Amino acid sequence: MDAAAELSADGVRPDADALVIALFRTEAARLVQLARWFVDDRTAAEDLVQEAFLRLARNHHRIHDQDRAAAYLRSIVINLARDHNRRGLVSLRHRLPAEPDDRSAEDHATESESRQAVIAALRALPRRQRDCVVLRYYLELSIADIADTLGLSPNSVKTHLQRGLRALKTDLEVQG
Template sequence: MDDEDVDVAIGDGLLVALFESEGAALVHMARWYVDDKTAAEDLVQEAFIRLARHAHRLRDRTKATAYLRVIVVNLARDHNRRGFVSLRHRPPAEPYEASAEDHAVDRAARDEVIAALRGLPTRQRECISLHYYYDLGVAEIASALGLSENSVKTHLRRGRKSLSETLDGSR
């Protein structure tokens, strides 16, 4: 087995572990950006394919999850801007069926929060979802989105204010 085969084996093991530990969470995150569950799954699959192509370049394996998040966010942005060619040519997805876990959550409140989040400007929505859903700090969000830490703080503050006004006003 030469060095290249060792890198591929290490990359495959990393990918399997990442998929098992982060796959569902990445699909859930992608759903914040796209309405179609199948499209969200496709975006995550594409993110893993792209990571697989470049796993040998990953110097710090502990940052692979953050790298995947960035890929998913960027793919979702691209999808919303112009869509993937492969996604345009497939039949519409089956309507999303809520799982038993989804039914356990208060649907009305959840839908209200999601609608309020989708009403935010893109940067605010990204910062809010990465901060609260993934529990990322300001520095990590800044790195993931290519923004300054002060910009992230501003987007978080404005997003919180807008969410507060929207959610308090609807009650």
């Protein structure tokens, strides 16, 4: 067995460790923000992101183009958030959310009625529309990056964005 194929004590190849560390430094905070659009509990969002990094490390061999690793992570976070919500908002470790949710000063400063209305309207969108809108306007990803993350064609992303924005506009105008 050559040195590149050797596994570390935790069962991960050294090059996988370097990739995970680099991505954690550049993507972790944004991934927590992404997860927060899907789950209310900050602790659960952080757990989802941690699990996504663990899965990336375990499945490093599936990534043939390391430039796509960030897209792979985003898709893992979105899928974990969906699973989390299907389980009735119980965290990955099957513990109850923090009592009450420990929110940051940033969370308190940005919370308002309009923000809550936008979040509710986003969560009411069909899944693909919501995913595309959140990735485009809250993570500021390009159409190509969204397509890569969700496994869609760029034209499908554009269609979901148009429909999602139209539905948001209608919903928010009715509320306002």
